[in-house]
Amino acid sequence: MRTMAAARDRFAVFGTTAVLLVSTPRALKQARGVLDAELAAVDLACSRFRPDSELTALNAAGGAAMKVSELFADILSAALRAARLTGGDVDPTCGRAITALGYDRDFAEVRAAGDMQPRLTGSVSPVPGWRNVHLDRQRLRVRLARAAQLDLGATAKAWAADRCADAVAARLDCGALVSLGGDIAVAGPAPDGGWRVRVTDDHAAPPDAPGQTVTVQAGGLATSSTTVRAWTVGGRQVHHIINPATGEPAVSCWRTVSVAAGSCVDANTASTAAVVRGAAALPWLHDVGLPARLVRTDGSVETTAGWPSDQGPTEAA
């Protein structure tokens, strides 16, 4: 039976904003408890900025194998799958490249630091690559090649959104939408007409910001953009989406890409890969049948595979 979405919570997490919607108002408090527990566990496993996280320990292991939790193995497995499915365009071994650009602390601090000094010495190079990550799922052991440093940011947030939405819907028997920094997962019965999502550049923008409103019934919707998590290093504007082939921020004809998929982690995988691939993303998304909305740097919009056509005025660049 379908119900109306009736309750909402909003809070800070992972250096961004989480939004929780549930179709049953009385379930909201318990649902928030589910999210708090799940997100705390993901943060402890995967944060690049916590000295006590598993990821920090693994990055410091110097090539030695390390025992990891089942949760960490699940998230790493999702990241490796994303790398495999995109031919390495979404790669978890971007840790050193992103750190070299100064993004080695919570993003609010990076932004507040203003123009940073370049940390790169010598020429940039491709990231080590996901094949340098050896995961033994059965024994819960991971080994990174010595040069490789993990950054699971691209997939961990989306993976967590899927996990939280599934957990809320299953445990509390209600419809749930979980947005973690604009990466959206839905589970359980959707409200009449579906969940209404405003697709735009910045997840923190108001619900009527320039963009397009769509409804989703299931799965995930994710947006990647070069415009929001951006800062300056040595007078140069950089952003957080690394092209693994160069080790540098991706140079793309798209400023923002939104993708709908069967899960949030798949949507995030495709939207990130699309930014990295640039013009080649359009035929790729058509071929794989993923509904997407791609906004060029000049504000013009393309859509693929059943995404509703965007009749609105061209967005300001």
Place this chain on the structure above:
Amino acid sequence: MRQDDRRRAVAAARDQGLRRITRLTWRAGVVGVVCSALVAAAFGHDVRRTTAPSQQGTIVVPGQPPAPAQGAGQVTSGAS
């Protein structure tokens, strides 16, 4: 008489051979079942952990694409 004894001896040898083959077949079957059970016990948990092939091998498209809607959203999808 001697011919009858020979026939009985041949028949007895044939019966004994058949019994031996039956026993061997039975034992081979038992060994096969035990081996199958051991393999299942050893690797069964891996099978449960493995994601469905369709999820492992491709980015999964949504059951239905987003539909157009008017007005503001309940939530915003954008970069963070």
